Every structure is written in structure tokens, then in C-alpha cells.
Amino acid sequence: MFRSGIFTLFSPERIRRLKVSKKQDPEKELKAKERILKAASDEFVEYGFYGARTQRIADRAKVNKALLHYYYSSKENIYEQVLRTVFGILIERINAIDFENGGKTEKVMEEILNVYERMFDEYRSHLKLMVYEVISGAKHMPKIIIENFSKIPFNPVNGKLYKYLSKEMKEGRMKKVNIYQFLISFIVQLAPVYMVKPMAEDIAGKIGFNRLIVGKFVKDRKKYIMDNFKSSMLPEDKRRKQ
Template sequence: MGKDNRSTEEKIFRAAMTEFIDKGRHGARMQEIADRAEINKAMLHYYFRNKEQLYSHVFQTVFLKVFGSLHHLFEQEMPFSVSLRLFIDGYIDLIKSNPKIPAFIMRELSEGGEVIRALIPRLVKAEQFMLPGLFMRRAGEAMEKGEIRRVDPLQLLMTVIGAGVYFFLAEPMVKGVMETTGAYDRERFLQERKKHIYDIIINGIKS
């Protein structure tokens, strides 16, 4: 019994995740979610009261997937440059496996985001959103030690993430530009992208 409940609920949830990530909060269709989950539309309302709540659950899960998974790199004892390299690689690989997630989160942010505004303080308190804090601490320590020169750690974090995420947001433009000159090899470009970002940043902050 319990197992069947979870099973149906989870089928719905997975289907909702796919649909919301793909079409966004407003573009998503409850019917489409029901079809994907291979259940009736009425069940969506049985398990999750309404679209808004379903979305809210999905968003929280997706947000944690991205921001709850790589902070450990800044907890471990290794040179800051190594953490940074691993973070950039890991971050780009993570998004590569879920390329629509950045736009999904950005859409929420751009809509004023009651959902995300309520979420962030809660996650920070619950220590599930530790990346900014840990990154800034480790960067600060690296500056103390003279490993890297002094810059504002929060600014640095934004530069790293911004540079990393932008490609996935702007890919259609990049593609459009590159195809005017030659072939567009996504896989290769992404590998280069990792190297490039690390290269620029590490040279930008070395003592």
C-alpha cells in the first residue's frame, strides 16, 4: 500500500520535473504531466493540491540538485586552485547532464520568484545551501596564505558561476554565430570552456 502510494506519487513527481524544466512554470501543462506519468489528471490534484504546489516541490528539488552537490569541494583540504578546477569541471559537467536547468532557475528568478525567495533563507538556515559560504571562506583563507591575491570572494564566485552558466543559457546564439564561420562542435567547445574559465580565473587571481 505504502509502496504503491510512493510509486504513483513519484511517477507524478518525475513527470512534473521533466515538464516544468522543459516548459517552465506557466508553459507546463497538467495534462502533459498526467500523460507522462501514465495516470489520470485528477491524480495530480489528489497528491499535490494544485499546480503551484507541484511546481514548488519541483523547484526546490532542482535547486538543491544544482546548489547542494558541489560545495564539498570547498570543505576538503587542498589548494584553492585545485578546488576551483574541480568545481568548474564538476559544475559544467553537472549542467551538461541537465542543460535546461539553468534556464529553469533563471525563469523562476525573473518572475519575481515568491517560491525562490521563500526557499533561500530556509535552505541557508537548514545548511543545505552552503556553497556561497564555504566558497567565500576558503577563498578568504587562500588570500591569507598568499595562495591568491586579494579580491572580493563573492564577486569571484559570481564571476565563476556566471562564466560557467552563460553558455548554456546563450547556446542558441553561440551556435548561430559559430555556424556562420564553420562547424559547431558542442562537445569540444564545452571541454574548451572548462579549461578556458579555469585558465582565465586562475591567472586573474594569482599573486
């Protein structure tokens, strides 16, 4: 009798009904997945991949562990999905920039900075996880990059950003340099500021300074980056017209 009760509890039909019931509320399911991914990114940033625990991720996300494993079969699967999600959002937002009708070169480059700024504000722990992934050997990112290669804005085959910068340089609106070297230098000027922004705000508050000072510094940093871009990358005749 006990055995038959167990078989009834975990029968294929019962499992099928449970799965169907979970799919009846797509909005609730989406929010649960978002909470899990946010909780997972915090967990991985704090403990690393090997130190992270799925039970703590479930606790952070306020879901039971069984539901977590229903959506994501393993810790590695969750980890990859966090990276895949934030990478996908980043390339989608850069590709949404109107490169053809975006106006002056500096306006387009400023919009790229704005994309990264919003990403750091909205997905700080996710981006920290990407940094962790890179410095710990980048075991998972190559797979994600290959999956999304045709969509990546700076891929040299059909990337929108790569084609735009190539055209700007070819037509004399930007100095000719190695595009990848330029992009790395351009973005890296902003990234560290946002990585330490929460810590800087915390320190400012504890020593009696207004936290808004940090926000002003970030704003000034963006202006510095754009001024540096104009002086180093725009031809002299174009700078004189500004």
C-alpha cells in the same frame, strides 16, 4: 441508491485504501514524481508560470491528472518543488567537494565548474527555469533560499565554499576580492554557453557541421575560464610555480 453509490465510491475508507495502494511501490512512485518534475520544468520554461497547464504537465509525464494532484496539490506547488529540487541538488553537490583536502586552489575551483557542467547536462530545463524565476521577479526563490540557508555553500555564516575562499584569501593563496563578486563572475562565464548548447548543436547539424565542434568549444571554454582564474586570482609567485 445513486447517492449511496457515490458515497461508497468516495468513502474515507476507500480513499485510504487507494492511498495505501499507491505507497506500496516506492520505486514506481519516485519515478512518477521525477517524470512529473521533469515535465513540469519543460512546461514552465516553454509557457511560463501563468501559461503552464497541469493537464499538459500530466500528458508530458504520462500520468493522469488525478495522480499529479495527488502528489502535488497545485501548479504553484509543482513549480516550487522543481526549483527546490534542482537547488537542493546543486548545493548538495558543491558541499560534497572536499575543500580541506582538495589540493591546489585551482583544482577545487575546477571541480566547482565540473559540478555546474554536470548540472547543466543533467538538469538543463530545471536550471533554465531557475533563470526564468529570477528574471520574472523571483517570487518563489527567496522562500527556498531561506529554507536551505544553513546548507548553502556560499552563505557567509557557515557556508563551506565561503569559508574555503575566505581562508585561501587570508593565507595568500588567492588575491583578496569580494567573494560574491568573484563567484558571480566565475560561474557566469560558463552558464551562457550551456544555456545555448542545444541550440548551437541543432544549428551545427542543420548547416552540415559536426556537432562535436560544440562540445570542443565548451571544453575550450572551461580551459579559458581556468586560465583566466589563474592569471587574475592567483598571486604572481604562485603562478610562477606552475
